[in-house]
Every structure is written in C-alpha cells, then in structure tokens.
Amino acid sequence: MASAWCWSCLSRLRPTPRAILPPPAVTPRITSAPFHSTAVQYANPTKKKSSLVATKYRQGQVLKRKKKAKTERARPPAVGERKALRKRIVLSNPNALEVEGMKDLSPETMVDSRLRGSVVGLPVPMLERLRAVQAFKPKQGWSIFRRPGTVLRRDTIEMGRLFEKISGDGDAPEKGKVIKKIITGMKGSGKTVHLLQAMTMGFLKNWVVITVPDARDLVSGDTAYSPVEGSKPTQYVQPNAVSALLTRTVEANRQVLSTLKVSQKHPGLSGLKPTSTLEDLAKLGFQDAAIAWTVFQALWTELNATAAAPGMENNFEARPPMLVAVDGLAHWMTETAYRDADFKPVHAHDLIFVQHFLSLLKSGQSLKNGGMLLYATSTSNNPSNYSLEVGLNQLAARQAGIAPTSEEYPQPEAYSNPNARVLDLFKPATGKESALELQTLGGLARDETRGFLEYFAHSGLLRESVNEEWVGEKWTLSGGGIIGELEKLGRHVRTAAQPVAQPVAAAN
Amino acid sequence: MACAARSLTRSARVLARRGPGFLPTRSFSVSPFRFVSEDPVIPPPPKDLKAEDFPPAPEYSPDLLNKEERSMYDMMAPDQRAEFDAENRRMVAEFNDVGKRAAMFAELDKKVNQIDKEEDLRFEDIRTKQRGFWAEDDPDELAQVEDGDEEINDDEITAMAHSEMELHREVREYARIAAWDMPMLSKLAKPFTLPPETHILRFRYTTYMGEKHPAEPKVVVELASRDLTPKYLTEAQRQTFLKLVGTRYNPQTDIVKMSTEQFGSRAQNKRYLADVVNSLINEAKTGDPYTDIPLDLRHHKPKTRIQFPESWNMTEERRQQLAARRAERLNAEKARPAIVDGNKVVSHAVQALPEFNPALKAQAAEERERVAVKVGARSSKKPARR
Numbered sequence: 001m002a003s004a005w006c007w008s009c010l011s012r013l014r015p016t017p018r019a020i021l022p023p024p025a026v027t028p029r030i031t032s033a034p035f036h037s038t039a040v041q042y043a044n045p046t047k048k049k050s051s052l053v054a055t056k057y058r059q060g061q062v063l064k065r066k067k068k069a070k071t072e073r074a075r076p077p078a079v080g081e082r083k084a085l086r087k088r089i090v091l092s093n094p095n096a097l098e099v100e101g102m103k104d105l106s107p108e109t110m111v112d113s114r115l116r117g118s119v120v121g122l123p124v125p126m127l128e129r130l131r132a133v134q135a136f137k138p139k140q141g142w143s144i145f146r147r148p149g150t151v152l153r154r155d156t157i158e159m160g161r162l163f164e165k166i167s168g169d170g171d172a173p174e175k176g177k178v179i180k181k182i183i184t185g186m187k188g189s190g191k192t193v194h195l196l197q198a199m200t201m202g203f204l205k206n207w208v209v210i211t212v213p214d215a216r217d218l219v220s221g222d223t224a225y226s227p228v229e230g231s232k233p234t235q236y237v238q239p240n241a242v243s244a245l246l247t248r249t250v251e252a253n254r255q256v257l258s259t260l261k262v263s264q265k266h267p268g269l270s271g272l273k274p275t276s277t278l279e280d281l282a283k284l285g286f287q288d289a290a291i292a293w294t295v296f297q298a299l300w301t302e303l304n305a306t307a308a309a310p311g312m313e314n315n316f317e318a319r320p321p322m323l324v325a326v327d328g329l330a331h332w333m334t335e336t337a338y339r340d341a342d343f344k345p346v347h348a349h350d351l352i353f354v355q356h357f358l359s360l361l362k363s364g365q366s367l368k369n370g371g372m373l374l375y376a377t378s379t380s381n382n383p384s385n386y387s388l389e390v391g392l393n394q395l396a397a398r399q400a401g402i403a404p405t406s407e408e409y410p411q412p413e414a415y416s417n418p419n420a421r422v423l424d425l426f427k428p429a430t431g432k433e434s435a436l437e438l439q440t441l442g443g444l445a446r447d448e449t450r451g452f453l454e455y456f457a458h459s460g461l462l463r464e465s466v467n468e469e470w471v472g473e474k475w476t477l478s479g480g481g482i483i484g485e486l487e488k489l490g491r492h493v494r495t496a497a498q499p500v501a502q503p504v505a506a507a508n
Numbered sequence: 509m510a511c512a513a514r515s516l517t518r519s520a521r522v523l524a525r526r527g528p529g530f531l532p533t534r535s536f537s538v539s540p541f542r543f544v545s546e547d548p549v550i551p552p553p554p555k556d557l558k559a560e561d562f563p564p565a566p567e568y569s570p571d572l573l574n575k576e577e578r579s580m581y582d583m584m585a586p587d588q589r590a591e592f593d594a595e596n597r598r599m600v601a602e603f604n605d606v607g608k609r610a611a612m613f614a615e616l617d618k619k620v621n622q623i624d625k626e627e628d629l630r631f632e633d634i635r636t637k638q639r640g641f642w643a644e645d646d647p648d649e650l651a652q653v654e655d656g657d658e659e660i661n662d663d664e665i666t667a668m669a670h671s672e673m674e675l676h677r678e679v680r681e682y683a684r685i686a687a688w689d690m691p692m693l694s695k696l697a698k699p700f701t702l703p704p705e706t707h708i709l710r711f712r713y714t715t716y717m718g719e720k721h722p723a724e725p726k727v728v729v730e731l732a733s734r735d736l737t738p739k740y741l742t743e744a745q746r747q748t749f750l751k752l753v754g755t756r757y758n759p760q761t762d763i764v765k766m767s768t769e770q771f772g773s774r775a776q777n778k779r780y781l782a783d784v785v786n787s788l789i790n791e792a793k794t795g796d797p798y799t800d801i802p803l804d805l806r807h808h809k810p811k812t813r814i815q816f817p818e819s820w821n822m823t824e825e826r827r828q829q830l831a832a833r834r835a836e837r838l839n840a841e842k843a844r845p846a847i848v849d850g851n852k853v854v855s856h857a858v859q860a861l862p863e864f865n866p867a868l869k870a871q872a873a874e875e876r877e878r879v880a881v882k883v884g885a886r887s888s889k890k891p892a893r894r
Contacts, residue, residue, distance in 0.1 A: 414802035
C-alpha cells in the first residue's frame, strides 16, 4: 500500500479543493430551465404501515387496532310502537274514488236478494262499535277503499233472514230460537268477514254482541291465569282476558246495555244498586279484574234472564237476543301454553272462559232469549287438530243425512288417540231443536264475482273493462270465486296504456 | 458300544461288496431279498396300414349315422336328403373298391411328401441358460434366466381383445338363439287363464340366473284375505286373521305377504309358509278372536294416485254444453245496462273531481275567495301567517 505521505516533502497529500469537485449527489443537477422557481424537493420515503407496532427494547409486540367509530343511530321505536303499527287498522283511503250509489247495510238491504252480488257499505256510525269488538283484522285490505264495504253474497242474505226471524219482526215461528253454527271454508273464503257482517247485523238489530276476536289469545299463555278454588278437575280463570271481554262488550253495546236494568240478585257484587244498568254492572268488571269473572257471570245471567227475580219486577225489560262470535276455534281444541301445578299442559277446555263459550254449543236452548252462535275456524294461524277434524267431518256427515250408526259415518282412526272431550262437543244432539250446524263457505258465484270486481273498478283501483270474459277468467283463477284470491287479483295496480292524443300537425 | 457297532457295519460292508452271490446266513432284515424287475418290453410302433389292409366299409344307410348327424339328417328337406344319400353311397362304393382306394391313398402320400418338401420346418431347441446346481431351488429374483414369454408376437391379439371377442361370440350365440330357437317357443305358449278358486296362495321364487346368491332359497307367499271368505273363514274370523298377521297386511290391496329364507332349500321354505298360513287360519277359527282390539293399520301409509277425473275430460258433448252456457252468459251480459270500465271511471273522475282537475280546483278556490270577500270583507291577499 502506497503511503499517504509524500516522503520527499514529508507532508500529507492535500485534499482536492472543494470547488473543483462535482456538487454532492443529494440534489441532482437540473440542466434545463425548470417551470418552477421553487427548489425541487422529493417526497418523504413512505412509512411502512403495520398494525403490529414494534415497541421498545424487551417489550412484546402489541396488536393495536383502530376502534370503529360509533355512528349515532336513531332511537329504536318505543315499546309497543311496532306492534301498534302492525295491528293498525286503516278503514279509509282518501285516494280511492267514492263509489256512487253504494248502499249501506241496513235492516232492509241485508235481506234484499236483488242486491245479491253488490257491495254494500258498513254504516259509518257502526264503525266505532265494530272496531270495539275487533271485527276488523289487519291485512284485510280495508285500507284500499274509500270506506269499508262488504259484498252481499248468498250466505250473507241467508244470515240476514235468520237475524230477521230470530228478532221476530212479526210473528215468525223462529222467534227466540238459537242458531249454532261452525263456519269453515278454505283460506280466503271470507269466514272472518262473514262474522263481521253478522256483528254489523247484530248491531243493526239491537242485539247484544259478544265476541272473541282471536281464540288464540286465550290459549297462547299471554294473559294471567289462576286456578279456580274448589274446582275438580282444576279449572282456570283468566281475569284480564275476561276484563278485556267486558270492556269490548260495553264499548260496543253501550246503547243496549245502558237501557237495561239489573233484574236479578247478585250477592257476590256488593257495589251494585238495584237501579243500576247492565252497563254499570259490566263496568265493575273492568275496574277490578279480580272480580271480572263474577261480573261476567252476573252479566250473562242478566242477559239470559227471561223474567225478573221476585221483588225486582218493576224495571224489567225483555232482553234482546245475543250474538256470540268466536274466530279461530281450533285453538280451543288443543292443549294450551299454560301449565298446571304438575307442569303438565292445561287443555283449553279446562279454561273456564273457553269452557263457558264452548258449552253454549251443546244441545239445548243455551241462549234463553234466542240469538246466534257463530264459531269460525281459521286457516291462516291454525294448529292442526285431528280430533276437531274428525268432529267436523262427523258434523258434515250428519248434515248430509248419514246416520251416526251407519258404516259411512266418519270415526276416528284406531290408535289415533283423539281427545274425547273434543269429540263430545260434536256428538249428535239429543233434542231436535237448535242442533249444531256446519256452514262451509265456498267461492262466490259468477255474478257475485262480477259485482265484487265492479266495486274495485268503481273505486278506481281496477283499470279494466269488467266484462263477462274477464270476470270468467278471474273467477277461474281465484279457484272458483274464493274472495280472498279475487281481492288479490283486483287490487293489482296495473296502469293500462292510455291512448295519447297525438297532435295532427306533427304527423304531417 | 460304538466300537462294536462300527465293527459290525464294516463287516456288513465287506460282505456287501462281495456281491449277491454270497448270501449271508444272518441278515438284519427278515424279508427275503428281491431284485428289481426288468423293464417291460416296448412294443414296436404300429405300422401304417396299407390301403389293402382296411376292412371294407358297411353299406350306407341313414340308420348308421350318429345322433347329431341323424338330427341334422331329419331336419333336411326330402330332395336334400336324396342328394345326401347318393353322395354317401358313392363315397362308400369308392372306398370299398380296392383299386380306387389304393390310388386315393397314394395321392394322399404324395401330397404329404410334397408339403414336407415345400415347407422348411426346423425345430430348434433353444437352450435356456442354466443357473447351476447351487441355485436350483432359489427363486430367480434377479431375472437371470429369460422367461419364455419375453418374445412378443405381433400377429397375436391381446387378452383384452380376446375377451372382447368372447363377448362378441356370446352375443352372437344369443342372437342365433333369438333367431332360430325362440320362434319355436311360441308353439309352447298357452293362453292365460285365471287361477282357479282353489289356488289362493301365490308363491314367488327368485333366480339369480345361475349365480350363487344367499337369498336363492327365499320364498314369498301372498294371499288376498278376501279370498278366504266365506269358504275358509267367516268375516269376523277374517278380521281376527288380519289382526294376527299384523304388519304383513296391506289394507289398500287387501294382500297379506309373508316370506321366509330360514331353511336351506326352496321346498322346505315353501312348506313352512304353507304351514304358517294353515296355522293362522286355524288360529283365527279357534283361538282368541281379539274383538276388543281394533285392527291396527298404522304400519301402512296409504298411497294416493291422483288421476285426472273422468268427468273433466273434454268430450264433444261437454264442449257443446260449455259453449251453450257461455252463449247464455254473453246474452245475459247484453241485457245489462252498461259494462263497468275501470279506465273510464278513472278518466271521468279526473275530469269531474276537483282534486284531480286543476281547472276545477282553481274555479272552486275562486268561488271560495269570492265568498270570503263577501262575508269577511277582508283582502284575500293576506300576508302569510307567522
């Protein structure tokens, strides 16, 4: 290695003067004239991003994650608001056209067979009372029309005549009779609306209308229950449900109940005066749920009284007939969601409320002042129940004239274990009068279908020409006039291509 | 002791070397000596018979033919038979003529010699490589010795092709059967007649087409329970019978079905089934009637075959009926005052209702304002409410 020393002069080699060297390579030379007058600067070297951040010496690596920023959400709807929205019943639609010349259901129109197939409106003052008895159900499509109306079908007019006969205008032999009917039919065949029509007719005829809008409410385990002391087998009372029933009944039948005075002695109810009306009596029940069942029993005896108790004759008035309407009968034929003390399911027939209404179906004059019992089955929320099925088949067979002793009479299959109490309900009546009947609602007839679809057209919903061919097509599509299917077909909003008037000059 | 034995054997060896001439007075074995018998005399190979040595052939007659030939002969047409007879007679006559026979044999010999000359046949003996004495019993793991099948003959077909050929042959065999023998089967056909009243049981056997199968001896019996009444059972007894057979009963077809394979042969199984049926009938007659127990049919899931209803068939009559009804309905429609048209309803509403018609709305508003002026006596152009 050569030494850095110059041996001749014994001095170190001098470094090259700085000015001669090229400038340091930190900034490259820019040979051409730049556009910018500012100095060139390079971007900082990119930092490596990583969630794992190396920490100081002898510290573990820590996983650091960014927390998600909380977004402010709208408050959830208040308790019960969603349910209220779900159960909301809208009976009017101001956007629908008003149907000209639509008649109201009235004592005259409900028996007029000339109006068969036309849609009659429910009387407007009646709507509040119908709401009170929960005759309308959500999703029934009332909200697409200007005002609620129902089609007068053959079954409706027949029912209207029955109402007239039982009310006894004139001297009809059927006055004060009891009609007991179980209403069945396919899905969408109009069972619930049939009950609604019956309730309207009951109000029109000044009957007392008592309804159980959904039989399921009593067995689904939603309301309180308690055993009745001393009953064997143990029966259960549902005070809140009875209280609600009393509320419904008073709301809807205030006109009738406020005119009738108490005519029997009720030792269990101390707050009752001899001059108080039946409305006052019922109000005791919904003020205090604990005595609701006693109050209901008292009200029932009052309504079924044919004569006053001794000493109370002075303000006795004849009691009107009654309409009892129950929807969703199948729920009352199975075991409920309630449990007894041994944690075995309670059968619906052990609920005293249910038992009361079911016992009315048994033979005999269960409503002393006459009236109608309409118990409808449901197909939309229905427990499958073999015993009920057999019972209804037996009922249908008896109605078709098959004797219960004959071979063809439907019997429960061996080893199917049907419920004896349910089958007992449908046993043939011992007395001839007021036997249980089965009414099966089918489809509308063609002319009724036409009237129904014309109502859609008149309301501005159906923009088609309602002619024979079209009606026939829809009648067939709806499974032979099943009214629920017809409604679906009618409410399909279709915008027909409107002929646009072309200016003549533009064509030339 | 050992020394004594050695001395004994030595003396025996010495004795043996002297040859068989000297027989020792005392030997170890008690049986007498015997020599190996001589090889049998090989008879000289039979000489080829000359043409003259053959015995004359018997005179031709169809009776002398063997079985197969005879069956073929029977199948021939008469003119073919005559031709066949003549040819055979000629051949026998030719054979029996000694001169002609000698000439024929000479011809044959000549031809054979000629073939030997033409075809150069050599039978080379390829010697395999010997591995030697020490490796005689060992397996030839290193493949030192060539196998016999190393040589590939290109003119041969593969094993797979052979099996393919075999298959083809089989197919052809069955095709021949189908073409020649099966038409004959129709002669054996009998017209179907229903089984007589007495034949209630129906047995089923299974063949696996010659293959071995464990279920070969299985036998199945079926009977319709209604066949048993009234000859064998009353109606009440039949119900008991059905309760006894349990899940073997099919209520939809009314057939009771039982099977067994517990015995080794079909005949035994069949016998057993017949005995079971007999004992069931007997039990139904004499045993507990089980009237307190309902017939259990839970094992059967009814099959419903949905068929197109006969009444829905579109016949000419039905078509006319429908057309008449339709015409009636259309006539009834003509009698109606008007047909509701949704479009017209809407367009009418658009013109007539002030909600939809701005002109009407404006008019209505104007009227309202006018009224307001009259009554309220205030300017209609109020400032907006605060």
